[in-house]
Amino acid sequence: xxxxxxxxxxxxxxxxxxxxxxxxxxxxxxxxxxxxxxxxxxxxxxxxxxxxxxxxxxxxxxxxxxxxxxxxxxxxxxxxxxxxxxxxxxxxxxxxxxxxxxxxxxxxxxxxxxxxxxxxxxxxxxxxxxxxxxxxxxxxxxxxxxxxxxxxxxxxxxxxxxxxxxxxxxxxxxxxxxxxxxxxxxxxxxxxxxxxxxxxxxxxxxxxxxxxxxxxxxxxxxxxxxxxxxxxxxxxxxxxxxxxxxxxxxxxxxxxxxxxxxxxxxxxxxxxxxxxxxxxxxxxxxxxxxxxxxxxxxxxxxxxxx
Amino acid sequence: xxxxxxxxxxxxxxxxxxxxxxxxxxxxxxxxxxxxxxxxxxxxxxxxxxxxxxxxxxxxxxxxxxxxxxxxxxxxxxxxxxxxxxxxxxxxxxxxxxxxxxxxxxxxxxxxxxxxxxxxxxxxxxxxxxxxxxxxxxxxxxxxxxxxxxxxxxxxxxxxxxxxxxxxxxxxxxxxxxxxxxxxxxxxxxxxxxxxxxxxxxxxxxxxxxxxxxxxxxxxxxxxxxxxxxxxxxxxxxxxxxxxxxxxxxxxx
Ligand SMILES: Cc1cc2nc3c(=O)[nH]c(=O)nc-3n(C[C@H](O)[C@H](O)[C@H](O)COP(=O)(O)OP(=O)(O)OC[C@H]3O[C@@H](n4cnc5c(N)ncnc54)[C@H](O)[C@@H]3O)c2cc1C
Ligand SMILES: Cc1cc2nc3c(=O)[nH]c(=O)nc-3n(C[C@H](O)[C@H](O)[C@H](O)COP(=O)(O)O)c2cc1C
Ligand code: FES
Numbered sequence: 001x002x003x004x005x006x007x008x009x010x011x012x013x014x015x016x017x018x019x020x021x022x023x024x025x026x027x028x029x030x031x032x033x034x035x036x037x038x039x040x041x042x043x044x045x046x047x048x049x050x051x052x053x054x055x056x057x058x059x060x061x062x063x064x065x066x067x068x069x070x071x072x073x074x075x076x077x078x079x080x081x082x083x084x085x086x087x088x089x090x091x092x093x094x095x096x097x098x099x100x101x102x103x104x105x106x107x108x109x110x111x112x113x114x115x116x117x118x119x120x121x122x123x124x125x126x127x128x129x130x131x132x133x134x135x136x137x138x139x140x141x142x143x144x145x146x147x148x149x150x151x152x153x154x155x156x157x158x159x160x161x162x163x164x165x166x167x168x169x170x171x172x173x174x175x176x177x178x179x180x181x182x183x184x185x186x187x188x189x190x191x192x193x194x195x196x197x198x199x200x201x202x203x204x205x206x207x208x209x210x211x212x213x214x215x216x217x218x219x220x221x222x223x224x225x226x227x228x229x230x231x232x233x234x235x236x237x238x239x240x241x242x243x244x245x246x247x248x249x250x251x252x253x254x255x256x257x258x259x260x261x262x263x264x265x266x267x268x269x270x271x272x273x274x275x276x277x278x279x280x281x282x283x284x285x286x287x288x289x290x291x292x293x294x295x296x297x298x299x300x301x302x303x304x305x306x
Numbered sequence: 307x308x309x310x311x312x313x314x315x316x317x318x319x320x321x322x323x324x325x326x327x328x329x330x331x332x333x334x335x336x337x338x339x340x341x342x343x344x345x346x347x348x349x350x351x352x353x354x355x356x357x358x359x360x361x362x363x364x365x366x367x368x369x370x371x372x373x374x375x376x377x378x379x380x381x382x383x384x385x386x387x388x389x390x391x392x393x394x395x396x397x398x399x400x401x402x403x404x405x406x407x408x409x410x411x412x413x414x415x416x417x418x419x420x421x422x423x424x425x426x427x428x429x430x431x432x433x434x435x436x437x438x439x440x441x442x443x444x445x446x447x448x449x450x451x452x453x454x455x456x457x458x459x460x461x462x463x464x465x466x467x468x469x470x471x472x473x474x475x476x477x478x479x480x481x482x483x484x485x486x487x488x489x490x491x492x493x494x495x496x497x498x499x500x501x502x503x504x505x506x507x508x509x510x511x512x513x514x515x516x517x518x519x520x521x522x523x524x525x526x527x528x529x530x531x532x533x534x535x536x537x538x539x540x541x542x543x544x545x546x547x548x549x550x551x552x553x554x555x556x557x558x559x
Pocket of ligand 3: 520521522526527530531544
């Protein structure tokens, strides 16, 4: 019997525990459900959905780097209609809170997506991807532009009563300024971080290794950067933070919570160990019990600075 | 699809630095089909990060075999394992060869280490179908014939068998007048598969090819392994989930 209360409140969103699966790293849950019991997970964040289906980038889409990976998937997704028809029913059956991640190339498109999904009761919140580095239009340009991030938040807020999480790009000078803009326009939370822009060349052919030339860096290699971004937001802005970046085990998850995260998302690790989420949850629970922590939320921002 | 620690029972060193691992797993041995693969986590550390995909090479009782040579970090580490060691295995994965089709002769074509899935395929077809194997390599040191039957060899430098590539050899040998219903099973470098796809389609022979690409997950969640569908211009198939074995007509190489 665990004594700890694992519930976390993220703005208006209450989750049974702080362990979530990150967008783009578990598709729509079908495959990963063969490895973990989705009923145990705090929430699943869907692959970014766009209004229309997207084919995604040509290969090569991924490559391994030192303790990480680059990806340029290009937001390949089934589009919102198929998502509603086929993917939501599956996830509802598994009794896992769905956070729908939305990507778009115009503000109107974000609003249209949110409006189409507003009455889907399986969807507990929206995560607005303003920061995907792998598509030509939208994506990073939005994530780089404070005014746009504010505007997208404002418009989405005006069109939904569900909680909104703005997923921030780390490819900026001060991420806390972006968190501030999201907060000001009514976001319930921010998630940080999306991937960092990176590239690689083949030294024989001198060609880029990815078709898209650049990709997004993720995995253990980015953890220190992600932690610093979470910490920066936590110190400067009063908004719940969902920490993401290179989490491989429960110790990493605890570290993200200490740095200021209310919850965490597991990304790249799902590819290597699709059972990781359950292991992290167990490790976190044991850590709380061993340290007489009654509320997991009390770890959030508990860093000790002299 | 499952994750488990499998114990290495025996390591057999073949010629030219080819390693053959005999691994104990009644579950995988029972379930896996020729052409399917396993995704192996070689190190618990973050380097190398990805699992590495390997075809099932053969199955015998409660054991399966893996065949590999050292390419880089991952395979070097794997090669340092000893009998009794455990490996972290995810699988069986993917779609293998379709052998329930209506055909009488199996034409097996392997380039280099592309022969890896064929000892198991051969085992399953033996006694049921006629088998002809065409094996190619750059030199005789790249020609692996372990577990195969009725073999013709091609080397690009002519150091063994036919001088030229294995598809040229196949073309030469294809007896267009004989009307035994044949089906091709192939695995090897993309350039070889491309040439084969054209030849098979020209000669109207059913042809299945096992494709390769970098994989992060191996089971359909990362979208990292697209291959163009020939039926639908707007669609990519996934090598790990829809493949790695495709009918040559399904995909554009
Ligand atoms: C479905 C599938 C089944 C496979 N089955 C087998 C098998 O049965 N036996 C086997 O030996 N290999 C097999 N492979 C290939 C194997 O996965 C790679 O050789 C392995 O990942 C290399 O890892 P590494 O860390 O040693 O090399 P890396 O450090 O990743 O690469 C080292 C160098 O080798 C090159 N390289 C890597 N993979 C390949 C490749 N597949 N072909 C050509 N060059 C490559 C890289 O570009 C790099 O230059 C299979 C691959 C797939 C997708
Ligand atoms: C292959 C891949 C695809 C991704 N796709 C998306 C996406 O569609 N939308 C999004 O907001 N983030 C996407 N991400 C980013 C992750 O959700 C996460 O923010 C990032 O990978 C950092 O976490 P990690 O180091 O734990 O992977 C993707 C990441 C990877 C590796
Ligand atoms: S390797 Fe991840 S989807 Fe195919």
